[in-house]
Amino acid sequence: MLEIKNVSKTYDKNIALQNVNFTIPSGVCFGLIGPNGAGKSTLMKILAGIIENYEGDVTFQGDNVKTNSHKVKRQIGYIPQDIVLNETLTAIDNLEFFGSVNGLSSKEAKIKALKVLELVGLKDRGKEAVKTFSGGMKRRINIGCGLMHNPKFIIMDEPTVGVDPQSRNYIFEIIHKLKTQNITVLYSSHYMEEIEHLCEYIALIDKGTVLENGSVQEVLHKYSTPSVYVEGERITEEIFTSLGNVYVKGSGIVVENDEALTLLEKVTNLLKEHQLEVNRLEIAKPNLEDIFLKLTGTSLRD
Numbered sequence: 246m247l248e249i250k251n252v253s254k255t256y257d258k259n260i261a262l263q264n265v266n267f268t269i270p271s272g273v274c275f276g277l278i279g280p281n282g283a284g285k286s287t288l289m290k291i292l293a294g295i296i297e298n299y300e301g302d303v304t305f306q307g308d309n310v311k312t313n314s315h316k317v318k319r320q321i322g323y324i325p326q327d328i329v330l331n332e333t334l335t336a337i338d339n340l341e342f343f344g345s346v347n348g349l350s351s352k353e354a355k356i357k358a359l360k361v362l363e364l365v366g367l368k369d370r371g372k373e374a375v376k377t378f379s380g381g382m383k384r385r386i387n388i389g390c391g392l393m394h395n396p397k398f399i400i401m402d403e404p405t406v407g408v409d410p411q412s413r414n415y416i417f418e419i420i421h422k423l424k425t426q427n428i429t430v431l432y433s434s435h436y437m438e439e440i441e442h443l444c445e446y447i448a449l450i451d452k453g454t455v456l457e458n459g460s461v462q463e464v465l466h467k468y469s470t471p472s473v474y475v476e477g478e479r480i481t482e483e484i485f486t487s488l489g490n491v492y493v494k495g496s497g498i499v500v501e502n503d504e505a506l507t508l509l510e511k512v513t514n515l516l517k518e519h520q521l522e523v524n525r526l527e528i529a530k531p532n533l534e535d536i537f538l539k540l541t542g543t544s545l546r547d
């Protein structure tokens with residue numbers, strides 16, 4: 246279990262994180278979701294022991310990340326957003342290098358590198374220089390480097406950014422395999438579909454503040470107010486304000502109220518009254534993207 250207690254971080258006068266509190270249970274895939282600049286990378290670097298100048302406490306299995314950093318770092322694998330490979334070396338050499346930096350003997354590193362190559366789906370390319378790899382393949386080796394020292398907790402900072410669909414699927418598969426080995430994965434993204442596919446637990450983060458956290462089911466249940474989605478020409482928020490909570494989603498309007506069926510009838514009546522033509526009208530169930538939009542008034546991506 247990893248516990249984050251009252252963590253705040255400022256860069257000069259720029260507040261990156263403000264009083265962040267949540268717990269990551271062991272053996273789960275935990276999704277950290279937020280738009281660009283939300284504070285995800287800063288938080289991940291704090292958890293990995295890379296940023297040490299912050300307020301608050303982080304403990305991993307009871308050990309403080311700041312005061313017991315040597316022990317904690319041995320158990321945590323950090324995979325940065327940027328590729329940190331030596332392009333002129335082979336994939337195996339890169340993996341072995343990261344293994345030895347993280348305390349493996351040269352024999353252990355050799356054995357582990359082959360296992361990791363297989364895990365990231367590049368068994369046949371191990372002896373080739375990384376500079377000959379596609380962006381997606383480099384990213385998979387980058388992930389492999391963070392796995393060399395058998396960490397129990399893996400931090401992946403937006404691992405699928407700029408990645409082709411095939412490598413993206415490999416990355417998902419790697420995460421599924423890690424989960425079967427009871428390894429905890431912290432995964433950041435601004436792609437909600439990825440998080441919904443991979444994670445059992447989430448934290449929604451915006452402007453350095455955690456808006457929600459818990460199991461995906463809990464969060465979905467908390468915001469499961471029935472709603473009606475309506476789309477069409479000249480259909481605006483103002484028409485429905487008397488019916489409940491109303492907000493814009495994409496090219497349509499969402500109207501929320503506790504009673505979905507009567508709400509649908511009331512929306513229909515208002516549409517008739519205003520003589521408006523409808524392109525889409527349906528009872529909607531909020532997904533995580535809708536919840537984020539509702540909490541922040543902005544979508545995850547521009």
Ligand SMILES: Nc1ncnc2c1ncn2[C@@H]1O[C@H](COP(=O)(O)OP(=O)(O)OP(=O)(O)O)[C@@H](O)[C@H]1O
Pocket residue numbers: 256257259260261279280281282283284285286287288
């Ligand atoms: N080294 C730094 N110096 C100054 N400000 C920084 C630094 N790193 C991050 N910030 C600022 O801290 C805030 C949080 O940035 P961070 O990179 O943690 O967000 P993020 O959610 O990971 O975004 P992205 O998805 O774009 O990577 C932003 O306002 C950013 O400009």
